[in-house]
Amino acid sequence: MFFHDDELQFEVEVEEPNPYFAKMLQQAIGGAEGEMRVALQYMFQAFAVPAEKQEFRRLLMETACEELGHIEMLATAVSKNLAGAPEELREEAREDAVIDAMMSGGQPRQALSAGLHAMPVDSNGVPFTGGYVVASGNLAADMYANVMAESTGRLLATRLYEFTDDPGMKDMLAYLIARDTMHQNQWHAALEDMGEHVPVPASFPQEKENDDWNYAFMSTYREEREDPGRPWTEGTSFDGKEEFTYSPDQPGGGPPDLEEVIDEMYNEVN
Template identity: 80%
Template sequence: MFYHDDELQFEVTVEDPNPRFAKLLQQAIGGAEGEMRVALQYMFQAFAVPQEKQEIRQFLMETAVEELGHIEMLATAVSKNLQDASDEARREAGEDAIIDEMMRNGQPRQALSAGLHAMPVDANGNPFTGNYVVASGNLAADLYANVMAESTGRLLATRLYEFTDDPGMEEMLEYLIARDTMHQNQWHAALEALGEHRPVPNSFPQEKENQEYNYAFMSTYKDERDDPDQPWTQGEAPDGKGEFSYTPRQPGGGQPDLDEMIDEMYNEVN
């Protein structure tokens, strides 16, 4: 169950409206690095956590709901950047200043389909897709995915920060960047609290793996190369269960025999 309050999670102000920046902010809403992605990712991960791990379920769900608040903040910022034209634009375009600046610098669909408001799309106008969401049902795998999601989200926010000099937009992004810092650290802390979990999933018996290759870095160069003496070719593996090694070539396995499939699927060349 969710409850909504009209108050934003963090105040959003825009001093110098900029439709071009509104277009860029759309990436932080509906893009691969955006808030819709992490909100739904954490929510669907929480749905998969069993009731006996209620503290983990709540942990994920609280962060998911926080991300919903970030979507609301960003949507407000998009609207504020779209709905007021700058004084310069007004002088150039007269009575149609807002639409003129929108058509020149923004996404026309935001005027035509959304009445100068945010949309669930990225900066290129591509609709948000659930394919961005990682919710595997394995908590360790999901937490690693969350670290990546927060890392790319923070990277996006820092890049957006460099595209604006509006004090209100800088203040909003400073808040979002700070929250990304916290979320990265909380997922790392949760991974450490899990204890031994590598490789993921760690419940599969490793004695069933091919023991010759489960800790071998495999070179894919055509010509044989010497061991580059890197941390991933020698020494103990991070999971503490094996020693890295180097193999200069792939094992090889003959030619694919696809004649039967070609016949059945009528894929003959002639």
């Protein structure tokens, strides 16, 4: 169940509207690094949490709802950058040849389909896809995916921060960057709280693995190369269960020997 409060999570002010920056902000809404991705990712992960792990369900669901608020903030920022942009600013932006080319081939749908407002698309106008969402049903795997999602989201926000001189936009982005900092830390804290979980899934019996290769760094160079002596080729493994080793080559399995093709598939080779 959700409740809505008709108030932005954080103030959104635009002092100098910029239609080009509005298109850039779309990446933070519907892009692979955007808020739609993490809101749905955390929500669908929460749906899969079993009853005995309710503290993780709450962590995920509360963060998902927070991310919905971020979408609302960014959508407001897009509208303010589009609707209030004066003509002289549009023309000034076009003085840069690169920006002019991008604006000329930009997103007419923001005007034609959305009336100068935000859309569930990325900065190139590509619609958001659920394919961005990671919800595996394994809490540890999902938490690692969440660290990555917040890392790339924070990276995007810091780049957007550098692309604007508008004080209001910088204030909004500074808030979003701060929240990404918190979210990265909370997912790491959740992983720490889970205890032993590496390798994921930790429930699979490791004795069923091929133990000749489960802690060996495999070189794929054609010519044999020496062990570079890095932390992933020697010393104790990250999970503390074995020692890393270095293999200068691959085990080899001979050429592929496919069985005869199935006639009904019409895969004959002429």
